[in-house]
Amino acid sequence: MLTAATPVLVYHLLSLLLLLVLVLQHQLQPPIHHPLNQVIVGGEDAPPGSWPWQVSLQRFGGHVCGGSLVNREWVISAAHCFSSTSTSGWQISLGRQNLQGNNPNEVSRTVARIILHPNYDSITNNNDIALLKLSSPVTFTDYIRPVCLAAGGSVFNNGTDSWVTGWGAVKEGGESALSLPFPETLQEVEVPVLGNRQCNCLNGVGTVTDNMICAGVLAGGKDSCQGDSGGPMVSKQGSVWVQSGIVSFGFGCARPNLPGVYSRVSRYQSWINSFISSDKPGFVQFTSSGPDADSSYTCPGLPPPVITTTTGSSTTPPATTTDSPSTESSAKCKYPDYHVT
Numbered sequence: 001m002l003t004a005a006t007p008v009l010v011y012h013l014l015s016l017l018l019l020l021v022l023v024l025q026h027q028l029q030p031p032i033h034h035p036l037n038q039v040i041v042g043g044e045d046a047p048p049g050s051w052p053w054q055v056s057l058q059r060f061g062g063h064v065c066g067g068s069l070v071n072r073e074w075v076i077s078a079a080h081c082f083s084s085t086s087t088s089g090w091q092i093s094l095g096r097q098n099l100q101g102n103n104p105n106e107v108s109r110t111v112a113r114i115i116l117h118p119n120y121d122s123i124t125n126n127n128d129i130a131l132l133k134l135s136s137p138v139t140f141t142d143y144i145r146p147v148c149l150a151a152g153g154s155v156f157n158n159g160t161d162s163w164v165t166g167w168g169a170v171k172e173g174g175e176s177a178l179s180l181p182f183p184e185t186l187q188e189v190e191v192p193v194l195g196n197r198q199c200n201c202l203n204g205v206g207t208v209t210d211n212m213i214c215a216g217v218l219a220g221g222k223d224s225c226q227g228d229s230g231g232p233m234v235s236k237q238g239s240v241w242v243q244s245g246i247v248s249f250g251f252g253c254a255r256p257n258l259p260g261v262y263s264r265v266s267r268y269q270s271w272i273n274s275f276i277s278s279d280k281p282g283f284v285q286f287t288s289s290g291p292d293a294d295s296s297y298t299c300p301g302l303p304p305p306v307i308t309t310t311t312g313s314s315t316t317p318p319a320t321t322t323d324s325p326s327t328e329s330s331a332k333c334k335y336p337d338y339h340v341t
């Protein structure tokens with residue numbers, strides 16, 4: 001998480017807002033207690049092989065960020081995980097369940113190339129996306145498989161059920177963020193998408209761009225946190241898991257009314273494809289049924305809701321058949337679901 005990168009003024013305003021919210025919250029309900037063994041903040045241990053695209057990005061042997069495998073040799077992550085495009089010291093660990101102890105299904109690769117989005121802005125976190133090329137392709141197993149990516153024009157209505165996974169902190173707290181207990185098992189947490197309009201109102205109008213997507217429980221207590229950065233947020237469409245977001249930033253972790261902010265994967269289909277010439281990742285159009293409650297949400301400072309006439313079917317053009325290359329490649333990320341429940 002990028003709490004440190006928050007502009008000071010915005011931070012102070014938010015702190016005041018947060019204080020107010022906390023005071024009100026306290027009067028309404030008892031404080032939420034998080035058991036220390038539940039990490040990613042409010043999550044639980046992920047069964048082995050349930051999120052086979054999850055990778056751990058490590059530098060000089062230590063976990064730094066998460067990422068997701070999109071084909072045999074490319075991983076996507078967040079730009080803020082990198083201070084440069086130097087690949088020195090970086091390793092990508094795949095098929096991993098625990099950060100410590102036994103990992104029978106783990107395979108690792110060094111990094112051949114780090115590509116940061118050219119318009120990544122470290123102040124606003126806009127375009128917080130990176131592409132990493134493995135030193136050599138991996139063989140898929142039950143524990144190592146690519147995820148499908150949300151294609152351009154995908155729609156994630158407010159409330160869309162999503163999962164975030166990672167080895168990040170249990171609890172916010174800068175340098176002293178509480179890490180996972182031994183053996184540091186991958187954590188998963190279920191969070192609903194929160195529409196961009198409402199997310200802007202809660203986080204501060206202007207903080208959430210069209211290149212971002214938010215998720216979180218308004219009551220707080222469930223979120224991604226430091227160390228989860230770069231990792232995937234996914235939603236299931238039919239039998240297919242589609243990555244909608246990349247863990248990017250948040251004001252603290254799991255605080256009430258401060259949903260986490262993720263890079264919106266569907267905005268980067270052509271950028272991603274421009275670097276991957278063969279064996280393109282599988283892009284899947286994610287759809288939501290019915291109108292999005294967020295489209296009418298408003299608050300001071302936010303442009304008024306766009307009034308859409310209900311005569312036309314939709315403002316978004318339907319997926320055209322000119323998309324056939326991506327439709328074809330999407331088969332590559334459609335595997336039987338191994339998620340044990």
Ligand SMILES: *[C@@H]1O[C@H](CO)[C@@H](O)[C@H](O)[C@H]1NC(C)=O
Nearest residue numbers: 158159192198218293294297
């Ligand atoms: C969005 O969904 C959340 C529940 O996940 C709900 O609390 C909130 O009111 C919804 N927003 C709108 C604008 O309906």
